[in-house]
Amino acid sequence: MGPGVSYECEVQDGSHINEDHFYPEIIHPDTLVQLPHGQQGELVFTTLTKEGMPLLRYRTKDLCTLYDGQCACGRTSVRMGRIIGRSDDMLIIRGINVFPSQVESVILEMPEFEPQYMLVVDRVNNLDTLQVQVEVRRDFFGDDIGRMLNMKKTLADKLKSVLSISADVKLMEPGSIERSQGKGKHVIDKRKLV
Ligand SMILES: [Zn+2]
Secondary structure (H helix, E strand, O other), rough: OOOOEEEEEEOOOOOOOOOOOOEEEEEEOOOOOOOOOOOOOEEEEEEEEOOOOOOOOOEEEEEEEOOOOOOOOOOOOEEEOOEEEEEEOEEEOOEEEEOHHHHHHHHHHHHOOOEEEEEEEEOOOOOOEEEEEEEEEEOOOOOOHHHHHHHHHHHHHHHHHHHHHOOOOEEEOOOOOOEEEOOOOOOHHHHHHO
16 A cells, blocks of 8 residues: 555646656657657656565556646646557557557447457568458448448548558458457557568
8 A cells, every 4th residue: 555656636737646656757668768758658667665565667558658847736746648558559550659449449430330440560562551451330331332432531531640641441341350359359460470
């Protein structure tokens, strides 16, 4: 027991870290290099007062940003911003951080699709490629080519604006994407299979 790692003040501009008890750092999840405050990366912390079970640069796997400077509430402790994802899930495609959850949120917004999708990442001629396979709902699936192409383009445009990289959208028949449980179920990263 003891103080929590962080708490939110009345200003709600990030979470104040209890720096007397926890030393926070942001690292790059792949290189493990420490990043300056203000840059996004994985939060790690070291306990300063725990005696029974101290933690040294404990990797939270949470991706966020640390902020310096006085908060509007008057406190001067380091604050952490909103957690934007898990480092386990993060894909780096053409140098851009991509989360399956970003793709999912776009798909969930469109009634044409089932919440079933797969990200296939590959590397062709030294360039990362991203294919997003998504199941079309039965009511929307058909042989009207114009309608299907429209659906595909709409999704591709939305994905590009959210991810900042273009993805090749592949429309799949209802029920064709394998239902599986567990981590990584939405990603096939062929770059790692070589
Ligand atoms: Zn504050």
